[in-house]
Amino acid sequence: MKEAAIALLFLALAGCGSAGARARHGQPDPVARDEVVGEMRLGEELHRLDLLEAEIYAPFRSAAPGHPVDRCNNGDSEVMSRMLAFGLSVGKQEKKAADRKYYALLQTGNPEELFPAIYLRRYYLQGLLECVRDLTGTGPRQAREGHHVSILTTSNFDAATSHGLVLVDFTTHWCAPCKLMAPELEKLAREHRGELRVGRLTADRHQELIDRFEITTFPTLILLKDGDEVARLDKYHTYPELLKWIRGALPGRSSSQSEHSAQGGEAPTSGSE
Structure with a gap:
């Protein structure tokens, strides 16, 4: 056991040394590269969510009682189940509390750890959009081309x-x-x-x-x-x-x-x- 522990220690030190050598010789640090890629992906996902939310809320500017958004959030079983799944992903069942927790997590959270909640939020918003379209008779959602921003x-x-x-x-x-x-x-x-x-x-x-x-x-x-x-x-x-x-x-x-x-x-x- 002692020999195994020593071997693991040497392996750890060797790994640290190789990372340091990469930095000294100007080679890219894979951890730093992954962080940059993660932030880019996170920015793209948040932009897609903004476009989706704009499509839902722009015609109403609010979800006051009686509006289609409010009716879907509080009366459509499919939307409500999707909203619950998103809420559970951030540890909150009630919508406003889930939104607050989600926004707080997005400020400092690791991108890879945030993606499950982001995907479930998009799943919920997609269901909400379909419900709103059904209520307002605006027809099926049109496919959106790739973003240019x-x-x-x-x-x-x-x-x-x-x-x-x-x-x-x-x-x-x-x-x-x-x-x-x-x-x-x-x-x-x-x-x-x-x-x-x-x-x-x-x-x-x-x-x-x-x-x-x-x-x-x-x-x-x-x-x-x-x-x-x-x-x-x-x-x-x-x-x-x-x-x-x-x-x-x-x-x-x-x-x-x-x-x-x-x-x-x-x-x-x-x-x-």
Whole structure:
């Protein structure tokens, strides 16, 4: 047993040494690489969820009593069972409590550990969308093409925004206006490929960038040209409004002339929507 323990210790030390040697010789660290890939996948999944939620909630803007969303959440057995499965994945059965726990987990959780809850939430939202469509008579859901918004993280931010015109969406998973604007940004990215890139940053997982750009409300949109800020907005905007703002900001407008609305965006909270 003693010999086995010693052998295991040497193996552990050898593993640490090889990792250190990789770092010294400039070879990629597989753990760091996996973290970057995980953050990219997480950003993509959250963007897909935002697009799905926008499709559900945009026609109503709320789920007040009597609205189709409320009727499905509280009266459709299939939706309710899917909602329960999602809630159990985060340890909460009641919807509001499950949402709060989910948002809190998304802020700091390991991506790989978060994916089961994310997939179950998407399963629930897909059922909710079908129920709402049945109640409102809007017909079957149409297939959505792949997204055109780029996923930004701390690791790729500078490289992705250092050249050309880039609109960065500083968003977060508990911000309702952020979700509603996701399809507008998708259209902007799709319709203006080649002249403008649109990037999404899940803000509260990348605090360094939030501090760097002094973000205090969500959504915040910052227009960058060759890495320098040109202008910013901090509220929900439709596609035509975004396009008008971008075109107006380009003729030499500086970040000191940033555009803010009277309503503003949503200030950070403790993880509630």
